[in-house]
Amino acid sequence: MNDARENSNVQEANALSGDLGARIDLTEYCSDAETLWALAHDSCCDVRFALAENHNVDCDILAALADDENPFVAWRARKTIKRLTIGSAISGNFSWPESQTIKRRAEGS
Numbered sequence: 001m002n003d004a005r006e007n008s009n010v011q012e013a014n015a016l017s018g019d020l021g022a023r024i025d026l027t028e029y030c031s032d033a034e035t036l037w038a039l040a041h042d043s044c045c046d047v048r049f050a051l052a053e054n055h056n057v058d059c060d061i062l063a064a065l066a067d068d069e070n071p072f073v074a075w076r077a078r079k080t081i082k083r084l085t086i087g088s089a090i091s092g093n094f095s096w097p098e099s100q101t102i103k104r105r106a107e108g109s
Helices: 002-016 020-029 033-040 045-053 059-066 071-090 099-106
Strands: none
Touching: 002 033, 020 033, 020 045, 033 045, 033 059, 045 059, 045 071, 059 071
């Protein structure tokens, strides 16, 4: 079991140092928080945008991306946050982490 996890970590590390396509692919399937934070600080805005589209990313990462220097990344993160907030409310989950703070960020205030 540890061999599989170590192999996954090696693949993720290689992807982080790899080409743009590999880093964007990593935004879709990676579940390692440290790797996701590294992707959130990637120098390429396309990688950060792809991460901001992912509804399975931790809300803290989305909140950080909502304040991104690139307006398109920030907009996409706010849109994802807004959809998550609305989706949580519809499903009856009113305790989504930091829902009020996240909602204010999504509204751009």
